[in-house]
Every structure is written in C-alpha cells, then in structure tokens.
Amino acid sequence: MYAKKIVLHFPHSLVNKPILHKLSRDYELEFNILRASITPDEEGLLVLELKGDEPDYKNALEYLKKEGVKVQTLAQDVIMDEEKCTHCGVCVPMCPVLAFHVEPETKKVIFIQDECIACGVCVDICPMNAMEVKI
Amino acid sequence: MAKTIKEINEKIKKGKAVVVTASEMIDILEQKGSQAAAAEVDVVTTGTFGPMCSSGAYFNTGHTSPKIKFGGGRVTLNNIEAYTGFAAVDICIGASAVSYDDPKNKVYPGEFNYGGGHVIEDLVAGKDIELKADAYGTDCYPGKELKTKININDINEAVLFNPRNCYQNYNIAVNLSDKIIYTYMGALKPNLGNANYCSAGQLSPLLNDPYYKTIGIGTKIFLGGGIGYVSWWGTQHNPTVKRNDLGIPLTPAGTIAVTGDLKQMESKWLRGTSMLGYGPTLTVGIGIPIPILNEEIAQYTAIRDKDISAAIVDYGTAYPKGINESIGRATYAELRSGTIKISGKEVPTGSLSSYSKAVEIADTLKQWIEKGEFLLTESVASLPGAESDYKLRSFKVKE
Structure with a gap:
C-alpha cells in the first residue's frame, strides 16, 4: 500500500x-x-x-x-523555525494528529513533518511565531 | 558544617567552588545524603524561561535640540504605546502594551503579533526602534513633535524592570466549557481538551528556596542573559499560602521584582511573545544561584518534579469569574509525562515555560560561577515570608 x-x-x-x-x-x-x-x-x-x-x-x-x-x-510546506522555537511545548496537545512530541531526554519539542496535515493550528497558537505553513 | 556566602565567594574566586544545577543536585543528594551534599556543594543554580507579562523596561533617550518634554504627551515605539509620565525624556514600556491600531480581539482571536515585549526584544537585539512623540511644549521644552529612530547603543540608560517574575508554582489551566478559549495560559480546548502549565518545576528558582532563606532583595541573578538583581518582592507576592511537608506552596505563592541593565542582555533570553486572543508578553530568562549554606538549604535544592504539585483550575468559568477553586491536582512529574488524569479522563498536557531553555540558563550560570565571573551577594533584606502576615488581596469594587 x-x-x-x-x-x-x-x-x-x-x-x-x-x-x-x-x-x-x-x-x-x-x-x-x-x-x-x-x-x-x-x-x-x-x-x-x-x-x-x-x-x-x-x-x-x-x-x-x-x-x-x-x-x-505536503511535508515541504510546514516549517519549524529552529531559531524562533523555544521548545516550550504548548503546541503538543493542540496538534490534531500528534505531529509534535517532547523528547524525554532533552525535553526538546520534535516536529514530525510526515504526520503533519497542515491544518495551521500550530501556526496560530505558537507564542513565538515559530511555525510557518506555506501552501 | 555551615558555610557563609563570603567563604563561598572566596572559593569561587580561586576557581574551587563546587557548582551544580538544581537537577544535578537531586542525584547528588540521593546518592550521598543531605549532610555530605551540603558539605560538598557550594552553589546550586536554578533557571526558568517562561512568559512573564509583568515585565517592562525604561529608558532615558537623551535630550534633543530644541528640547522636548515627552511627559504629559504621547510616545510610541514601533507604534506601541509607551508611558511618558516620568519627567521629560524618561519613557517606560510594558510587555503587554499594544498598538492603538491593532485590531486586538475585534477579529477574534486577536493575533497580537507585535507588542511591548517585541519592542524590548528588538531594542536588545540592537535594532533601530521608531520613536514618535507628541508633546504640548513649554518655555524650557519647546518641541512639540518628534519622529526619529532610537538605538540601544545611543540612548543613556536602558533598564529592564519587571514588577512580577518567577512565580513560585502556578495553576494548571483547563477548560470545562464547551467552546475553545484563548488565555494567557494558551488556547484551551473545550471539555478538558488539554491542560497547560507554566513553571520550570524542579529547576524553578523559588521552588528551590521555598522559604526565601537565601533569595532576597539585592540577590544577584542571571537576567535576560546579563546580570540583574532582585529589587523587591514581586507584585501579588503571596507567601502565606498552604504548603506541603517540603515547604512547596500548593498554589501560586512568592514572586520577585527584578532589575538589570538591558544593554548587556541578549535578545535570545528576552523574547517577544504573542498569546493568541490574549495579547503580547515577554518571555524572560532568569537564573538564580542558591548558596548551600547548610544541610537544610541543600535539602530544599534537591526538590523533584514529583514533589511539586499544582492546582488544576477551570479557565472556562471559575477563573474569569474570580472563583477561587481547583478541580484537582497534578505533580510536575505527571505533567511532564504528557497526560494527566482529571475526573477519570486522560488529558494531554502542554507547557508554556521551556524546560530545555531553563536547563541552558542553569548551566550558563553554573559556568559563570565556575569561571569566577559571577560572585554571590548577601541579600540586604528578606522577602516577606511564610510566617509573615503578608497576604494577597482581591479587589472589592466599591459601589
């Protein structure tokens, strides 16, 4: 498949x-x-x-x-700006497809592009404006 | 064996002080016990990096020719309102300030892409800031209008002054209503869709010194990547709330006011922040060193996320109405696991405060002390403590 x-x-x-x-x-x-x-x-x-x-x-x-x-x-169109992201993690529970997770060791937020459906929720809510969707 | 700050500073100067972060201290205490840990460790560093709305800055721009008195007039910085009520050219800007032109929540939820917090970040980054002023003109200050650019390198003083930072513990925010709400704790999905929290937990400064035994007025700190000081207790300081056996407050408690020279800070640690539907704010990096003067202080600094619990508060109804009630509790260990259980439901958690950046701050402060670049200070006065009669009041509106 x-x-x-x-x-x-x-x-x-x-x-x-x-x-x-x-x-x-x-x-x-x-x-x-x-x-x-x-x-x-x-x-x-x-x-x-x-x-x-x-x-x-x-x-x-x-x-x-x-x-x-x-x-x-789709994957190329959603970008996490590493310079702007502070890895706070407020995006994690907002993403409808769980494309973000906090790495247990480093406590850093990992964005899995393959999971992303470009709904734009993270772009709206990111307090640091670190997420961009380009469609 | 008790130590003094003076003795610790002598060790720091010789490069012999043992400095660890508050998360490293947990393991040291577990392995060696509090007595040995207190003897071995001289300083524990803490850190926090979260949105702190009660932050701001004041500047003295220097005088123009002809002179102008901003006081009593109106000044904007990059179109954001500044406060002019101090003399002629002292101006003040708060992190939550918004432009008059901003649609705010008229287009709900408002984006608040640029506000006072962003002006502070841009200023610290060395960017030119557009200043526009209207003044009424006097015999000694005849100027009535000014439109120019200012830069942090050209103005006299630029001072970060934050009336309330470093909350000692904070609420966990949830939404029991049936529609999404936008708060200073982030967007909260309906019917317990998410639970947001905001503290560095086991790394948080005031949770590592729960009774303010070493942190007081005059304590030298890491502030925004530079050096700052605790200048007073913070607004809404509330030290007399209930605490657990380890002294950890069960609800939001102590706060500090902090001050420091903006010219030596870094924009990396002072970040303009936009809370959707709420407003702009400033994310502030703070690290506070705790001198391990005795065994009791060593024990405090080994606090673990599982020992710190916070109250779960409904921001759908209770919080906006000013109803002081919680619907449950969760520990920081539970919050960091990714979900907490509320009324039998698994609720995913989100953090507003960055733990990884808090670690970076505690590590940076540790390096400064190890290199002998940062000496500790004795506080000159204590913060009102748990035994005081200091209390947070609510505003009873008069008829």
Whole structure:
C-alpha cells in the first residue's frame, strides 16, 4: 500500500468539476480529505491523503496535472523555525494528529513533518511565531 | 558544617567552588545524603524561561535640540504605546502594551503579533526602534513633535524592570466549557481538551528556596542573559499560602521584582511573545544561584518534579469569574509525562515555560560561577515570608 499526503490547488475553472470522484473510480485510490477551502478569488485548496497502488497513484497525479490542478507534496510546506522555537511545548496537545512530541531526554519539542496535515493550528497558537505553513 | 556566602565567594574566586544545577543536585543528594551534599556543594543554580507579562523596561533617550518634554504627551515605539509620565525624556514600556491600531480581539482571536515585549526584544537585539512623540511644549521644552529612530547603543540608560517574575508554582489551566478559549495560559480546548502549565518545576528558582532563606532583595541573578538583581518582592507576592511537608506552596505563592541593565542582555533570553486572543508578553530568562549554606538549604535544592504539585483550575468559568477553586491536582512529574488524569479522563498536557531553555540558563550560570565571573551577594533584606502576615488581596469594587 502506497500512501502520500498532498496539497492540490484548483484553479477557478476547475472548482465545479468532480475530480476527486475520478481518483477513486478510475485509479482506485482511497482518499481522506484533511483540509479544504475555497479562497475569496475562488481558487480551491485541498489537502488530501491518498492511498493505493503506486502506479495508480502516479497515473492519478498525471491526470490531475493534465486537468490543470497544481500538485504539491505536503511535508515541504510546514516549517519549524529552529531559531524562533523555544521548545516550550504548548503546541503538543493542540496538534490534531500528534505531529509534535517532547523528547524525554532533552525535553526538546520534535516536529514530525510526515504526520503533519497542515491544518495551521500550530501556526496560530505558537507564542513565538515559530511555525510557518506555506501552501 | 555551615558555610557563609563570603567563604563561598572566596572559593569561587580561586576557581574551587563546587557548582551544580538544581537537577544535578537531586542525584547528588540521593546518592550521598543531605549532610555530605551540603558539605560538598557550594552553589546550586536554578533557571526558568517562561512568559512573564509583568515585565517592562525604561529608558532615558537623551535630550534633543530644541528640547522636548515627552511627559504629559504621547510616545510610541514601533507604534506601541509607551508611558511618558516620568519627567521629560524618561519613557517606560510594558510587555503587554499594544498598538492603538491593532485590531486586538475585534477579529477574534486577536493575533497580537507585535507588542511591548517585541519592542524590548528588538531594542536588545540592537535594532533601530521608531520613536514618535507628541508633546504640548513649554518655555524650557519647546518641541512639540518628534519622529526619529532610537538605538540601544545611543540612548543613556536602558533598564529592564519587571514588577512580577518567577512565580513560585502556578495553576494548571483547563477548560470545562464547551467552546475553545484563548488565555494567557494558551488556547484551551473545550471539555478538558488539554491542560497547560507554566513553571520550570524542579529547576524553578523559588521552588528551590521555598522559604526565601537565601533569595532576597539585592540577590544577584542571571537576567535576560546579563546580570540583574532582585529589587523587591514581586507584585501579588503571596507567601502565606498552604504548603506541603517540603515547604512547596500548593498554589501560586512568592514572586520577585527584578532589575538589570538591558544593554548587556541578549535578545535570545528576552523574547517577544504573542498569546493568541490574549495579547503580547515577554518571555524572560532568569537564573538564580542558591548558596548551600547548610544541610537544610541543600535539602530544599534537591526538590523533584514529583514533589511539586499544582492546582488544576477551570479557565472556562471559575477563573474569569474570580472563583477561587481547583478541580484537582497534578505533580510536575505527571505533567511532564504528557497526560494527566482529571475526573477519570486522560488529558494531554502542554507547557508554556521551556524546560530545555531553563536547563541552558542553569548551566550558563553554573559556568559563570565556575569561571569566577559571577560572585554571590548577601541579600540586604528578606522577602516577606511564610510566617509573615503578608497576604494577597482581591479587589472589592466599591459601589
């Protein structure tokens, strides 16, 4: 089983097209919507976890790109600024997917990018403004 | 065998003092017992790095030509309100100060990305700060308007003055209501979604000297990466609360006011902080050395997280209403495990105070003392203690 979290940007023209439906029907991918929004200028943004066979996943991505959907991998888009982080740990219980934990030895906060769904809670609540989401 | 501060200072000068951090002292006492530990160790260093809202700074900018009197007028620093009520060019800024233009909580929860605490951090970092002033003008101070930049290296005095820091123990904040709330203890999720705490626990200065036997007015300390002093007891000092067998207060108790020269501090240890929906503040690094004068003091400095417990308080209803009640207790060992149990529910914990930075502060102070760069002081007066009649009052609003 191949699983990946990705960010999809739908241009204005595609907002009304049933694209996700095809991912499931034609490429047999399981999808889990982690976050969705339509911005005021009507660009759609979708954070998805996709699961399935790797060839299917790759073909599905080709299809998305052909339709004009911009695809980004999620992990690169959430950043912890090590200079700013004081390792207080107030983010730890706020993260819905437990992407932060306190290392028992050093008491430092570790951010596991692979777990992150870019919901933005940590960005809002970090008192040091040490978390950035770039989507 | 009892020691004096003078004897310890002689050892420090010769580079022979034995200095350990409060967390190292725990193991020493466990292995060797309090008598041997007291004989062997000369100084225990403590540390804390957490948001301390009652912090601020005052400056003297020097006089311009023509002169201007800020007093009675209005001054902003990077658009943040400063206080001008001291003479002509002494100005004061508090960590919680906000710009008039800030939307505050009109767009709820307010972000408070820049406030008084951030001005202090930027000033200490050596950045230029924009100063805007409106004054009414007098015969001797004719200037009425000023817009310029100030820099910490060009002004006369720049002094950190914090009326209340280093709370001795603090509440654990939870939310029993059914909607998320934004507090100075962080965001609190509904229905016991998280429990936030704020103390360095076993490294915290006043928890290692619970009866203020060595920490008093005049005690020299690590403050914001430089040298500072305990200048008074802190506001809301409340030494007469209930304590456990080891002297640890069960609820928030002692506090200290601290002062020091901002020019020798580092922005790394004075960090502007934004509490979502609450406001700006300043995270302050403080380390206090405790001279091990006798066995009793050695025992105090070996306090462990499992010996320190804090009261769990509902910030959904009880706290804002001023109802003084707790819904349970948890120790710092439990809090640091990641979850605590409240009314049968496992509640994840979050800390506002950085333990790893507290360790770094205690280690830095230890190195300063070991190198002979930092000598201890005798306090010149004691803080009001547990046996005093000093009490925290609440504000009874008159009809």
